Amino acid sequence: MTKFLLAVHVLAAIVAVGPVTVAASMFPPAARRALAAPGDTGAAGTLRLLHRICRVYAVAGVAVPAFGFATADAMGVLGSAWLIVSIALTVLAALVLAAWVLPAQGALLDGGGTTGQTVRLALFTGLFNLLWAAVTVLMIVRPGSTTGA
Template sequence: MTKFLLSVHVLAAILAIGPITVAASMFPRFVRTPDADGDGPPGQNLRTAGLLHRVCRGYTVLGVAVPVFGVATGARLGVLTDAWLLASVALTAAAAALLLLVILPGQQRLLPPPAAAVAVAVAGDGAAESRRAGAARLAMVTGVFNLLWAAVVVLMIVRPGSTTGA
């Protein structure tokens, strides 16, 4: 049963957290300039940013499986009180808080209402500088989010101080 739980935990991390980190990292580039770089129709970049936001939201729901199966695996292995696991849990909680309280709301704020996306791209909305600044802040927070997940992965592999191997 432990191998099954660990397998589901790792697969959930790859299939749920991976797309969030990629989509969240790409979002600021597309929202920064509402119009495609002359190659696409007006508002194409904003539509792409909207799609990336929906990916982040959707996979966030699936991402709940990662800590659920992680705790179940830790319980089966008897490592729930190990320092490396507690540090991983704290970093996961910080990453989740960033995603839920900063990244997703920040993405939502930077997106115009769907009906206005083409108008914003064609005519401009007078808030281009504000959008660029917001996108830059969001890119920074997303970078921190990604670093937190990288640290969790390292802790899960290295398991410093663990007596269960590795």
């Protein structure tokens, strides 16, 4: 059962978190292009699509920690320091996405925005991606783990 839970956890991370990181990273440069060409309906459509990908896959991403907790419980590692740090970083990544990235994307879609807003969005998107990268490294390396790497 542990291998099944781990496989679903990893697949959920790839299928749900992967598209959010890519679409969120594509949004700021696409927004800058859209700001440079206000009448371009294709650019606006691209922004709407990227924002929708981020929103939909963010919701689907809830499966990642759900199966992660089930996997950790099956492995008996719920109290491990590497896992607790990973959980904290995951919560922080979710907060960055929900509090800054998605609202900033929505604001750029609604009101046109400025280049400065796209720069701030790129910063928060980079932070979101960096947090997920750190979680991924912790999940692979598992410092101090006795379950083997």
